[in-house]
Amino acid sequence: MDVILGLTTKDAVIVATSMAAVRGVSILKADDDKTRVVAPHTLVAYTGEAGDTVQFAEYVQANIQLHGMRNETELSPPAITSFVRSELAKSLRSRKPYQVNILIGGYDTATEKPYLCWVDYLASRAQVPYAAHGYAAYYTLSLLDRWHKKDISLEEGMKIMEMCVAELRTRLPIDFKGVQIKVIDRDGVRTV
């Protein structure tokens, strides 16, 4: 029951991921980072099958970083999304598909706009103003429909994110040990 949420503001993307790492009935750790920085201005948040998640995220990270080293340039978030989607699509009809759901949050330095993309384990992709995966989506998307507007400030975005986390704390039956918030803007990725 991992939580990953994302929302765009005027100049940034805010991504929140739950910090509990659970196996069976035990909580392994309460500070688990469910994200990987794949490029200076792009973050991949993941959830899904244990093992597949980190394996796939680090595979993406390695390939994107290699591209950056070879070509001395950063891939844009939409380009990274295309790569992620095509790898998931290739995996879908293989012997054992990756069961990983992903949110890609980035800042496109060419268009100077924040970018958020929802990609699921079937390799469906949708660029959206706000997104969530899993059970969290059922509780938070309606809040985001109600309060999110285009071009809100970072502070307003953080308030909406707090509202979403509060709702999850109220309604989810398990303790997800809070969320780690990452912000991606023109200066890169930072933890808040």
Add this chain to the structure above:
Amino acid sequence: MSDPSSINGGSVVAMVGKDCVAIGCDMRLGMQALTVSNDFPKIFQFNNAFLGLTGLATDVITLSEVFRYKVNLYNLREERKIEPETFANLVSSTLYEKRFGPYFVGPIVAGINSKSGDPYICGFDLIGCINFAKDFVVGGTSSDQLFGMCESLWEPNLEPDDLFETISQALLNAQDRDALSGWGAIVYVITKDKVVKRLLKTRQD
């Protein structure tokens, strides 16, 4: 896992008019009951052929990219634009290649032949069987509703503006009776010299 063609939802419809064709789609992308996006168009343009793709969203995206690739190479080799009839056969062969591991889609093609000016529409099943029609073709989770709407509203030789009204009403009323389709609609009206793309104002539920 449920039926792949009704996980994400979506509808498309195409109709023939007097020297024109129209093709329309809804804008919903869902995960069963949950709506993920209201900005997921299902119609793609390849030269003067329009392809409407419903079904499993991942295959819709994959196929739109596969056909973009194939049509680009066609343009480079043939040094001309692809015609709707030719594109339809390309769709058919591409789908049949995956006969025993198919793409879960319900494509429809619409366009006007640039040489003869004849309107052309057809539909396919997931393995590429061409369903050529002289009136209308439908596809998606509200195909039954679309069949009913089209059969009653369509008449031959509609002018472009009348064809637009007809196809729009068929799409709107059909998608309003389907839980998995809706959240917006786009209609393209194609004539020999221009293409008009209109976003319809629909129920957002």
